[in-house]
Amino acid sequence: MSAAVATPRGRSTGAPGARSVRRGRRALGGLAVLGALVLAVAGCTPTTAPEPGAAPTIEVAGDFGIRPTITIPDGFTVGETSTATLVTGDGPVLVDGQSVLADYLAENVTTGEVVADTYEGLPEIRTFSVDDLGQPLYDLLEGATIGSRLLRVELGTDADPNPHVLVLDLLPLRAQGEPLEPLPAMPTVTLADDGAPTVAIPDAAPPVSVASTVLIKGAGPQVTLGQSVVLQLVAVRWSDGAVADSTWGVAPRAVALADLPTGLLAGLVEQTVGSQVLVVVPPADGNGQDTLVYVADILATGDVAVGPSGTEGQPGGDPTAGATDAPTG
Structure with missing residues (x-):
């Protein structure tokens, strides 16, 4: 044959x-x-x-x-x-x-x-x-x-x-690229064998504006406004270090950039696929309640619409978590 x-x-x-x-x-x-x-x-x-x-x-x-x-x-x-x-x-x-x-x-x-x-x-x-x-x-x-x-x-x-x-x-399920030194005074991140991050909050007051630093620089295409992305992420509250949202151990999340809180959006736009980005988002630029520390692995980006609950084969954000949802009012 x-x-x-x-x-x-x-x-x-x-x-x-x-x-x-x-x-x-x-x-x-x-x-x-x-x-x-x-x-x-x-x-x-x-x-x-x-x-x-x-x-x-x-x-x-x-x-x-x-x-x-x-x-x-x-x-x-x-x-x-x-x-x-x-x-x-x-x-x-x-x-x-x-x-x-x-x-x-x-x-x-x-x-x-x-x-x-x-x-x-x-x-x-x-x-x-x-x-x-x-x-x-x-x-x-x-x-x-x-x-x-x-x-x-x-x-x-x-x-x-x-x-x-x-x-x-x-495709990879974690950031792939060149490790970079984070900016000083930012939360520290340690990675498990599978890439899942653990975030340690510094003993200091949170920043009053959005702050971000690239932990791993990927070599993929750049994220641009109007796109959707696939992310692995964890969101941790600055106040007590508790995890507010995480995709690790569940599944990567497909989400439209326009549906993200403005602070997280600002930290992801112009970054590249394969990168891991740490973004500190105060309440005014986030969920309106807490200063959140995001560690986001950018796995993919594309010019395609993704609804709040995801599309077929594309799990969306958890509406109960509040960490990746833009405030409505």
Whole structure:
């Protein structure tokens, strides 16, 4: 049987007889659509038998975290569903029940139609479980490490004779970049092995205006007004050091910048993806009640709307916490 093969971190060869799949729009159904597609494939038989001879290859070009370019040779046939690891990440292995932050592109092999695409918006926040992902996608991710790029090529079926190709990036769940020295007199931050921060409040009066310092400088794109972001964050009250809000141990949070308190917004705009930023927000620029110390890891940014309760696959802020909600009055 012929099987699809990908070129890790390679380039499209541009050889005669090959076509590059076009850039497409973000699909509304997300991983739910992919899960349904994969499940439909899993229980069906291919509509055509594989042809003998040397198999042409699907090539995937582009760096991890950047929208890939998929090149499919003319006459390419899929003889069996196959998977491959194109880039092996140096992060931890996924464990059951943990959060997954994934960017992915899925294409119809025959027509080049985009089935799903998150790279033009925000990555999806999911849980590594069979219930959330479905068995085939769970199997694809099982044993994978954060920072990996994975490939799945799926058979056509009697109901849908066209095969599909999926490229998926497992994105970091914590800040990644260059550690920097914090500004003096700011709260101190220590990190657990998984990146979760613990904040120590200094024995001093809180600042009367917004103050921020970059603890880790990421190399990703810059956050701009009007966008939405995916964050890992903790918010701690200056008065007693109590945690007012945290995504750690729950899931990263997708939120529109416009829905953040003005002080936190000021601390995040113009920072870069991959960065960890400490922002001290007095009541007037925050929730109206407490001076809050935020430690925010910026995991992604995109020109896409996110509602207060999140979009499909994008958990929003906890409306009871008050730490990431702008005051209404």
